[in-house]
Amino acid sequence: MITVNGIHYEIPEELHAKKLSDWLREDLMLTGTKVGCDIGVCGSCTVLINDEAKRSCKLKLNDVDNSNITTIEGICAPDGGLHPLQQAFMDAGAIQCGFCTPGMVLSALALLLKNHRPTRGEIRLALKGNLCRCTGYQQIIDAVELAAGIMYPNK
Amino acid sequence: MAKLPYHINGKLHVSGSSRFIGDEAPLSGMLYAKFFFSPVAHARILSLNHSRAKIFPGVHAVLCAQDVPGENMIGHVIKDEPLFPESKIMYQHQPLAMVLAEDESIAEAAVGLIGLEYEELPPILEITEADERGEWYIPERKIERGDVKGAFKDCAHILEGSSFSGGQEHFYMESQRVRAIPVDHDLIHLLCATQSTMEVQEVASHVLGIPAHRIAVEVPRLGGAFGGKERAATIWGVMAALGAYLTRRPVQIILSRDEDMRATGKRHPFLSNWKIGCDAQGKIRAWDIELMCNGGAYADLSVAILERAMFHADNIYHIPNARIRGRACRTNLPPNTAFRGFGGPQGIFVIESAIEKIARILGKDPLEIRKINAYQNGDIAPYGQIIKDSGATKTLDLVAKNADYQNSLSEIRKFNKENRILKQGMGIMPVKFGISFTTAFLNQGSALIWIYIDGSVSVSTGGVEMGQELNSKVAIVVAKVLGIPFERIRVESSHTQRTGNASPTAASTGSDINGNAARIAAEKLRANLEPIAAKMLAEQGNSPDARVIFENGMVYCAGTEQPKLSFTQVVVRAHQERVALGAYGYYATPDLWFDRELGEGRPFYYYVYGAAIARVELNTLSGEHRIISTHIVHENGKSLHQEIDMGQVTGAFVQGMGWCTMEEVVADNKGRYLSANPSTYKIPGIRDIPEKLDIQLVESDSSEASVFGSKATGEPPLIYGMAVFFALQDAIRSVKPEAELRFPATPEALISALQ
Numbered sequence: 074m075i076t077v078n079g080i081h082y083e084i085p086e087e088l089h090a091k092k093l094s095d096w097l098r099e100d101l102m103l104t105g106t107k108v109g110c111d112i113g114v115c116g117s118c119t120v121l122i123n124d125e126a127k128r129s130c131k132l133k134l135n136d137v138d139n140s141n142i143t144t145i146e147g148i149c150a151p152d153g154g155l156h157p158l159q160q161a162f163m164d165a166g167a168i169q170c171g172f173c174t175p176g177m178v179l180s181a182l183a184l185l186l187k188n189h190r191p192t193r194g195e196i197r198l199a200l201k202g203n204l205c206r207c208t209g210y211q212q213i214i215d216a217v218e219l220a221a222g223i224m225y226p227n228k
Numbered sequence: 229m230a231k232l233p234y235h236i237n238g239k240l241h242v243s244g245s246s247r248f249i250g251d252e253a254p255l256s257g258m259l260y261a262k263f264f265f266s267p268v269a270h271a272r273i274l275s276l277n278h279s280r281a282k283i284f285p286g287v288h289a290v291l292c293a294q295d296v297p298g299e300n301m302i303g304h305v306i307k308d309e310p311l312f313p314e315s316k317i318m319y320q321h322q323p324l325a326m327v328l329a330e331d332e333s334i335a336e337a338a339v340g341l342i343g344l345e346y347e348e349l350p351p352i353l354e355i356t357e358a359d360e361r362g363e364w365y366i367p368e369r370k371i372e373r374g375d376v377k378g379a380f381k382d383c384a385h386i387l388e389g390s391s392f393s394g395g396q397e398h399f400y401m402e403s404q405r406v407r408a409i410p411v412d413h414d415l416i417h418l419l420c421a422t423q424s425t426m427e428v429q430e431v432a433s434h435v436l437g438i439p440a441h442r443i444a445v446e447v448p449r450l451g452g453a454f455g456g457k458e459r460a461a462t463i464w465g466v467m468a469a470l471g472a473y474l475t476r477r478p479v480q481i482i483l484s485r486d487e488d489m490r491a492t493g494k495r496h497p498f499l500s501n502w503k504i505g506c507d508a509q510g511k512i513r514a515w516d517i518e519l520m521c522n523g524g525a526y527a528d529l530s531v532a533i534l535e536r537a538m539f540h541a542d543n544i545y546h547i548p549n550a551r552i553r554g555r556a557c558r559t560n561l562p563p564n565t566a567f568r569g570f571g572g573p574q575g576i577f578v579i580e581s582a583i584e585k586i587a588r589i590l591g592k593d594p595l596e597i598r599k600i601n602a603y604q605n606g607d608i609a610p611y612g613q614i615i616k617d618s619g620a621t622k623t624l625d626l627v628a629k630n631a632d633y634q635n636s637l638s639e640i641r642k643f644n645k646e647n648r649i650l651k652q653g654m655g656i657m658p659v660k661f662g663i664s665f666t667t668a669f670l671n672q673g674s675a676l677i678w679i680y681i682d683g684s685v686s687v688s689t690g691g692v693e694m695g696q697e698l699n700s701k702v703a704i705v706v707a708k709v710l711g712i713p714f715e716r717i718r719v720e721s722s723h724t725q726r727t728g729n730a731s732p733t734a735a736s737t738g739s740d741i742n743g744n745a746a747r748i749a750a751e752k753l754r755a756n757l758e759p760i761a762a763k764m765l766a767e768q769g770n771s772p773d774a775r776v777i778f779e780n781g782m783v784y785c786a787g788t789e790q791p792k793l794s795f796t797q798v799v800v801r802a803h804q805e806r807v808a809l810g811a812y813g814y815y816a817t818p819d820l821w822f823d824r825e826l827g828e829g830r831p832f833y834y835y836v837y838g839a840a841i842a843r844v845e846l847n848t849l850s851g852e853h854r855i856i857s858t859h860i861v862h863e864n865g866k867s868l869h870q871e872i873d874m875g876q877v878t879g880a881f882v883q884g885m886g887w888c889t890m891e892e893v894v895a896d897n898k899g900r901y902l903s904a905n906p907s908t909y910k911i912p913g914i915r916d917i918p919e920k921l922d923i924q925l926v927e928s929d930s931s932e933a934s935v936f937g938s939k940a941t942g943e944p945p946l947i948y949g950m951a952v953f954f955a956l957q958d959a960i961r962s963v964k965p966e967a968e969l970r971f972p973a974t975p976e977a978l979i980s981a982l983q
C-alpha cells in the first residue's frame with residue numbers, strides 16, 4: 074500500500090515495476106510532479122517520501138511500498154489555500170517558468186521540517202540537487218528564508 | 229498603487245496546477261511518437277527500410293521523407309532544411325523516420341527494427357575547416373566606417389589576437405514537446421512548445437500542403453525556452469502535425485532529455501580574428517575584426533545571429549574607424565540556433581578581450597581604458613546609428629562605486645602577495661545591447677481584448693509566456709489603461725486563431741511589442757467606455773464635460789470623487805447601448821531600417837546599458853573557484869515591474885556566468901554530442917552563484933524607451949556573466965601575466981592556462 078497526499082492506494086502486481094513519477098502523473102493525474110531529465114539529476118520530479126525529498130523518476134512503486142508520499146498538490150491547505158512556503162515562493166519572486174518550482178518547493182519543505190532556521194548556506198546545500206534555469210536561485214534562497222520565519226516565528 | 233504580485237500565474241505554478249504541454253489527460257486514441265535518428269553526422273542514404281517496424285503490433289504509422297504530402301522543407305528564411313532528409317544526412321541525430329504507436333515503449337521497440345544503409349562522408353565540425361572550404365550559407369557580410377587602413381598608420385599601439393567563445397545548451401527544464409489534435413476533419417490543433425506560433429503554422433501548412441487557416445497553433449506556456457524554442461521547436465511541431473494529418477489521430481511528441489540535447493542546436497560557437505589600434509593613452513582609433521560562427525548543418529537563424537554579433541562588435545566603445553566582417557559557416561552539427569543574446573554576447577566577448585589586452589600591454593587600469601572609449605551622445609556606431617542616450621559612462625561609474633573598485637583592487641593585490649595557492653581577480657563587463665529584431669519587419673505585434681459583461685477581462689497577444697512574465701507585464705499595462713485591478717485580467721494562451729501572424733517572442737522585444745499592442749487595444753476600449761461613463765455620471769448630476777477617471781475598478785469625474793460608478797456598471801451599460809467591448813490592437817516599432825548592402829542603417833529602436841564587476845578567488849592547484857561578489861548596475865527605463873526585471877537580470881547573469889565558466893558542449897570527432905544530460909553537462913546550480921550578488925536597477929528617462937517608458941530586460945544581462953570570465957583571467961594573470969584563458973573557464977581550462 075502507498076499513501077499519497079493522505080489517500081491510500083493498493084498497488085496491483087503489474088504496477089510494481091512502474092516508475093513512481095509515471096504512476097503519479099499518468100495514473101493519479103498528479104501532474105505537478107514534473108520530469109526534467111528522467112535520470113535523477115535535475116530534481117524537477119522531487120516528492121516527499123516520509124518527509125524526505127526523493128526523486129520520483131528514480132524509484133519504482135516497489136521501492137516505496139508502505140510509504141507516505143507528499144506531492145506538490147498535497148501541501149496546500151484542504152480549502153486550497155497555499156502553504157506558507159508556497160506563498161513565500163510567490164512573495165519573493167522565486168518563480169519564473171514554473172517547471173522546477175514543485176520540486177524546488179518540496180526540497181525546501183524537507184529542509185524546513187528538519188531545520189527550522191537554516192542559514193543561507195544550509196539552504197544552498199539542501200537545494201543543490203534541484204536545477205533551475207530561469208531564476209538564478211537568489212530569490213529561491215530568499216523565499217526559503219522568508220518561509221522559515223513565517224512557519225516557525227518563535228525561533 | 230498596491231504592490232503588484234510577481235507572477236500572474238504564480239499560484240498555479242506553486243501549487244502544481246499549471247498545465248504544461250503533456251500534462252493534460254491523454255486523449256483517447258492518441259499516438260506517441262519516437263524517432264529513428266541518424267547514427268552518423270554526414271552520409272549518403274542508400275536505403276531506409278521500415279517494413280518490419282510498420283507491422284510491429286501497436287504501430288500505426290512509420291513516416292519518412294516520401295510521406296510528406298506537400299513540400300519537404302522546414303527551412304524558413306534560407307530554404308535549406310528538409311523535415312526528413314531524402315538522400316543526405318547532415319548531422320548526427322537528425323530524425324530520419326518517425327514511428328507512431330499506441331504507447332512510447334511500443335514506438336521505441338519499433339524504432340529498433342528500422343534498417344539504414346548509408347555511405348559515410350567525412351563530417352566538417354570545426355569553424356576553420358568550414359571557412360577554408362567556403363561553406364557559408366551566404367557570402368561574407370561587412371560593416372565599415374571611416375578609414376581603417378589609414379587609421380592603423382597613426383596608432384601608437386597595434387595589437388592582434390584571436391578569440392573563441394563556445395556553444396551553450398539551452399537546458400530549458402521542459403524538453404521539446406507538442407500535441408497535435410485533428411479537429412472536425414479540416415483542422416489540426418497544435419499545442420506546441422514554441423516561441424513562434426506563426427512559423428510553426430506557416431511551415432506546417434507548406435509541409436502538409438494545406439492553407440494556414442487549417443492549422444491552429446497554441447502555446448499555453450513554456451517551461452523555459454531561452455531561444456531554444458524559437459526555430460528549433462518548428463521541426464517537432466511540424467512532425468506532430470504531419471502525424472495527426474495522416475493518421476487522423478492525436479499525436480504527442482515529448483523528447484527525452486537525451487534526445488533533446490543530442491538532436492537540437494545550441495548557442496553558436498564563434499571564432500574571431502582581430503586587430504586593434506590605439507593611441508598612447510589607450511584611446512581606440514581602429515578596429516578590424518572578422519567573426520565566424522559555427523552554424524551547424526542548416527542555416528536556421530545563423531545569418532541573423534552573425535549579424536547581431538557584428539552589431540555588437542563595438543559594445544560600448546566609440547571606434548571611428550572600424551571594419552567588421554562576418555561569415556556564417558556550415559558544419560555537420562545539429563543546426564545551431566537562437567540563444568539569449570543571439571550573437572550579441574559573442575560579439576561583445578571579442579572587443580572585451582581586446583580591451584583587456586590593451587590594458588595589459590599599456591599597463592593601465594582596464595576600467596580606465598573602458599571609460600575613455602565609452603560612447604557619448606552624438607557618437608555614431610559603425611553601422612551608422614547615432615547614439616542618443618548613452619548610459620555607458622554612468623553605469624560604469626556607478627558599478628565601480630558599488631563594488632568599491634579601487635579598494636578592492638588594493639585588497640586583491642595584497643591578498644595575492646600573501647597567498648601562494650589562492651589567487652583573487654576582478655573582471656569588468658560593460659554592456660550596450662540593441663533592442664529590436666534586426667530583421668525590421670518582425671517588429672510588429674497584435675493583441676485582442678474582450679471585456680465581458682461582468683467586468684472581467686480576457687487579453688490575448690501573440691507573445692508566448694516562458695517564465696519572463698510577459699503575461700504579468702501585459703496585464704499591468706491593460707490594468708493601467710482601463711483603471712482596473714490586476715486580478716480582473718486573465719492573459720490567455722498565445723493562439724493563432726486569436727492573434728495571427730505573430731512574430732516570435734524573442735529579441736527581448738516581447739513586452740515592447742505585445743505590451744504596446746495590448747496598450748493600444750485597451751486604449752480603444754477605454755475610448756469606447758468614456759462617453760458611456762460620462763453620460764452615466766451626468767445622469768447623477770455631474771457636468772457632462774468633466775474628465776472621466778478610471779481607477780482601481782471605479783469610474784468618476786476628475787475633481788469630484790462622488791458619485792462613483794463601478795467599472796462593471798459602465799461595462800453593462802455599454803453593452804446595452806451596443807458599444808463594442810472587444811478591441812484589436814496593432815503595434816509596429818517605428819523608424820527601423822537597415823541596408824545590408826551598405827551595412828548601414830538604424831537597426832535598433834533603443835539600447836539598454838549596464839555594467840558588472842565580479843570578484844573571484846581561484847585555487848590554482850585544483851582549478852576550482854568561488855565568486856566572492858558580483859555587482860551589477862542595469863539601466864532599464866521606467867520599469868513596468870521592478871521585481872520581475874530584477875528576476876530577469878539575476879537569472880540571465882547566472883546563465884551567462886554558466887556559459888563562460890562551466891557549460892562545455894563536447895562533441896566527439898564524429899560530430900556526436902557527448903554532453904547529453906545534466907550529468908555530462910553542467911549548468912549552474914544553487915551553490916555556484918556569487919556569495920554576494922548586488923544588483924541595482926537604474927531608472928532612466930529615455931526618449932526612445934518603449935511601453936510606458938520601460939525597456940527590455942530579457943537578453944542584455946546575460947552578458948554580465950562574462951565579468952566572471954575576465955575576473956578568472958585576471959586571477960590567472962596575477963600568476964602568469966601573458967596567460968591565455970580558454971573558453972569556457974572550467975577548472976581544466978584554468979589549470980592548463982597556468983601551465
